Amino acid sequence: MITSPARHPPTSARQRISDNLKRLRNEQGLSQEKTAELADFHRTYISQLERCVTNISIDGLERLAQALGVDVLDLLKPSCVE
Numbered sequence: 001m002i003t004s005p006a007r008h009p010p011t012s013a014r015q016r017i018s019d020n021l022k023r024l025r026n027e028q029g030l031s032q033e034k035t036a037e038l039a040d041f042h043r044t045y046i047s048q049l050e051r052c053v054t055n056i057s058i059d060g061l062e063r064l065a066q067a068l069g070v071d072v073l074d075l076l077k078p079s080c081v082e
Helices: 013-027 032-039 043-050 058-068 072-076
Strands: none
Touching (some): 013 032, 013 058, 032 043, 058 072
């Protein structure tokens, strides 16, 4: 019997943003507080994004990407583990 490779459920956009935000922030040595300051958000909002508690608008996503010095698409990319 031929079996197909294991398939992982697609990661939600919210989870991708969370994973990429944490990774990019940590790679740059930024705290949640500093990231929030650079993007003109409250620190608790960054925490909520990283915990998938809240959604982010397109405008907010753009501000976050600019603060991290990346393209908006970098925040939406699937993780390498997928």
